[in-house]
Amino acid sequence: MMGRLRAIxxxxxxxxxxxxxxxxxxxxxxxxxxxxxxxxxxxxxxxLWVVTQAQVASHRLDQAxxxxxxxxxxxxxELRLDILSSRLALMDEGPQRRYLAAEGVEPRLDEALTRxxxxxxxxMAAQGEARFAPxxxxxxxxxxxxxxxxxxxxxxMAEWESTxxxxxxxxxxxxKVIAAIVGIGLSGVILVMLLVIALxxxxxxxxxxxxxxxxxxxxxxxxxxxxxxxxxALAQAxxxxxxxxxxYRSFAAMVSHQFRTPLAVIDxxxxxxxxxxHQFTAEQRSERYTRLREAVAQMxxxxxxxxxxxxxDGKQVEPNLGRHSLSRIVDHLCRLQSxxxxxxxxxxxxxxxxxWAWCDRALTEQALANLIGNALxxxxxxxxxxxxxxxxxxxxTCRVTDFGPGVPADExxxxxxxxxxxxxxxxxxGTGLGLNIAxxxxxxxxGDLTLESTPGEGTRVTLRLPAADTRETSDxxx
Amino acid sequence: MKATRIALLLWGVLLTALPLAAxxxxxxxxxxxxxxxxxxxxxxxxxxxxxxxDMLAALPRERLMTHTSVxxxxxTFEGFLARDLLDALHAEGERVTALxxxxxxxxxxxxxxxxxxxLLADTMNGERLTxxxxxxxxxxxxxxxxxxxxxxxxxxxxxxxxxxxxIE
Numbered sequence: 001m002m003g004r005l006r007a008i009x010x011x012x013x014x015x016x017x018x019x020x021x022x023x024x025x026x027x028x029x030x031x032x033x034x035x036x037x038x039x040x041x042x043x044x045x046x047x048l049w050v051v052t053q054a055q056v057a058s059h060r061l062d063q064a065x066x067x068x069x070x071x072x073x074x075x076x077x078e079l080r081l082d083i084l085s086s087r088l089a090l091m092d093e094g095p096q097r098r099y100l101a102a103e104g105v106e107p108r109l110d111e112a113l114t115r116x117x118x119x120x121x122x123x124m125a126a127q128g129e130a131r132f133a134p135x136x137x138x139x140x141x142x143x144x145x146x147x148x149x150x151x152x153x154x155x156x157m158a159e160w161e162s163t164x165x166x167x168x169x170x171x172x173x174x175x176k177v178i179a180a181i182v183g184i185g186l187s188g189v190i191l192v193m194l195l196v197i198a199l200x201x202x203x204x205x206x207x208x209x210x211x212x213x214x215x216x217x218x219x220x221x222x223x224x225x226x227x228x229x230x231x232x233a234l235a236q237a238x239x240x241x242x243x244x245x246x247x248y249r250s251f252a253a254m255v256s257h258q259f260r261t262p263l264a265v266i267d268x269x270x271x272x273x274x275x276x277x278h279q280f281t282a283e284q285r286s287e288r289y290t291r292l293r294e295a296v297a298q299m300x301x302x303x304x305x306x307x308x309x310x311x312x313d314g315k316q317v318e319p320n321l322g323r324h325s326l327s328r329i330v331d332h333l334c335r336l337q338s339x340x341x342x343x344x345x346x347x348x349x350x351x352x353x354x355x356w357a358w359c360d361r362a363l364t365e366q367a368l369a370n371l372i373g374n375a376l377x378x379x380x381x382x383x384x385x386x387x388x389x390x391x392x393x394x395x396x397t398c399r400v401t402d403f404g405p406g407v408p409a410d411e412x413x414x415x416x417x418x419x420x421x422x423x424x425x426x427x428x429x430g431t432g433l434g435l436n437i438a439x440x441x442x443x444x445x446x447g448d449l450t451l452e453s454t455p456g457e458g459t460r461v462t463l464r465l466p467a468a469d470t471r472e473t474s475d476x477x478x
Numbered sequence: 479m480k481a482t483r484i485a486l487l488l489w490g491v492l493l494t495a496l497p498l499a500a501x502x503x504x505x506x507x508x509x510x511x512x513x514x515x516x517x518x519x520x521x522x523x524x525x526x527x528x529x530x531x532d533m534l535a536a537l538p539r540e541r542l543m544t545h546t547s548v549x550x551x552x553x554t555f556e557g558f559l560a561r562d563l564l565d566a567l568h569a570e571g572e573r574v575t576a577l578x579x580x581x582x583x584x585x586x587x588x589x590x591x592x593x594x595x596x597l598l599a600d601t602m603n604g605e606r607l608t609x610x611x612x613x614x615x616x617x618x619x620x621x622x623x624x625x626x627x628x629x630x631x632x633x634x635x636x637x638x639x640x641x642x643x644x645i646e
Binding site: 080095 | 630
């Protein structure tokens with residue numbers, strides 16, 4: 001069904017309907033015009049009046065003739081004769097004569113005209129009062145009146161017939177016009193229906209098109225997303241690869257740079273012990289062993305620090321953030337330090353309420369251990385190292401203060417550089433990595449590390465970490 | 479006869495000059511052809527104007543060719559304009575009642591005469607209209623010049639055997 005409809009062009013049906021509409025309209029207009037014309041052309045309607053007036057004129061002539069005969073001088077038979085003559089002359093004119101001929105009463109008209117002529121001749125033939133003597137005029141006048149009577153009779157019937165026929169024509173024309181108007185209406189309805197259907201189809205097509213486009217867009221979006229993810233994964237993988245290679249390179253660099261000295265120290269010490277083994281006293285030997293062990297210990301520390309630094313460089317360090325009490329971390333570190341070295345120099349002072357930090361406990365411990373170790377190392381024996389914790393806005397801080405020689409102002413900016421060692425540090429063993437690592441560890445946890453130092457008075461290092469109570473912490477492991 | 483001539487001449491001068499002052503109309507000397515009554519400024523018999531052939535002939539002559547509803551082919555009419563007659567008589571009215579010899583009566587709006595050159599014809603195709611035909615006067619509309627006049631509502635105003643006008 002749909003297939004067959006599709007086979008004819010889309011505009012065929014509307015065109016047909018419009019043609020039908022035009023045809024109906026033209027037909028209706030032509031019919032109406034014909035009716036209008038028919039109503040206008042009605043010469044014959046005048047005819048009955050013409051004949052009747054002729055009859056009246058003939059009767060008035062008859063009346064005048066008879067009144068004159070009984071002596072009435074007010075009547076004017078001559079005027080009446082002229083008027084009757086005028087009426088007959090009118091009937092003798094082209095249009096009137098043709099009409100009467102068509103109705104088959106032309107002989108009657110000729111008869112009347114002949115009688116009129118006779119009347120006129122009769123009047124002319126006499127003189128004075130005798131001119132209008134009834135006995136001379138009546139035969140012709142009677143015959144004339146009879147003819148007019150016949151004509152009037154015929155004209156009346158003809159007019160009724162014609163009126164009836166015209167009404168029939170009007171009716172049939174009007175019926176056809178009405179049919180045409182109904183046709184026009186139906187055509188209009190069909191046109192409107194076609195229009196509505198076309199609009200409906202267009203809307204449906206538009207909807208389908210929109211849906212299709214949306215679907216396509218979604219698909220494209222999905223593809224793009226997938227490709228972007230793949231690209232990101234690739235970039236991450238590449239980054240990781242680069243980091244790993246960076247890790248090995250920097251580790252190798254550090255090893256070659258830092259490890260030779262202690263290894264050389266150990267090697268020469270061992271050579272000396274080997275060669276002069278028997279020249280040394282037991283005490284001297286013991287002292288040399290101790291120094292060698294210290295060198296090994298420094299190397300161990302160096303390896304650890306280097307690994308940490310390299311891991312940081314290679315982005316191998318992932319902080320495991322949680323809610324931790326900074327004061328407890330400090331106390332724990334101090335206890336460990338005291339147990340390991342027997343020192344009594346560490347003084348702690350904690351803020352109330354307890355400062356909670358959002359941090360990785362192990363990384364924070366490592367950073368703080370570096371700072372405390374530095375403070376102990378670079379200040380004289382007998383001077384305390386003060387460690388305080390506090391809350392500062394949305395951060396928590398831990399300050400490590402020593403009373404050592406301090407760092408000269410021109411060296412302070414370089415202190416956080418890797419392998420930098422201050423001029424005051426000469427004579428103490430160190431890697432030049434501690435502060436650098438501590439700052440990295442702080443930054444990994446969204447914190448920071450700063451240093452203020454006054455030569456001759458001491459140095460204060462401040463670790464800042466995000467405060468825990470500004471974050472969602474309820475389910476965080478501690 | 480001479481006095482009549484002078485009177486006629488005067489009447490003619492009055493007509494052509496369209497005098498505003500009402501001068502007395504000379505009495506008819508011949509057979510009265512048209513009687514005009516009603517709202518007119520000039521009269522000669524009682525309060526009517528009785529006009530004979532000479533008096534009517536003094537009006538400006540006009541010629542009109544037209545078809546009629548009762549004859550075949552175009553007809554040439556001669557006569558005078560109804561408008562000129564009414565102006566000459568200082569007629570003031572909205573309606574003109576035309577009467578024929580057979581007592582036919584038709585009421586004609588006076589504005590017909592203003593709008594159209596309606597002729598009171600006394601001659602058709604060069605022949606004088608007589609009362610045996612449509613005479614003495616036939617009201618003729620310029621039917622061919624104005625299609626709106628080809629209408630039965632104007633046909634009944636074509637009064638023939640006209641002998642009297644009443645101005646209202």
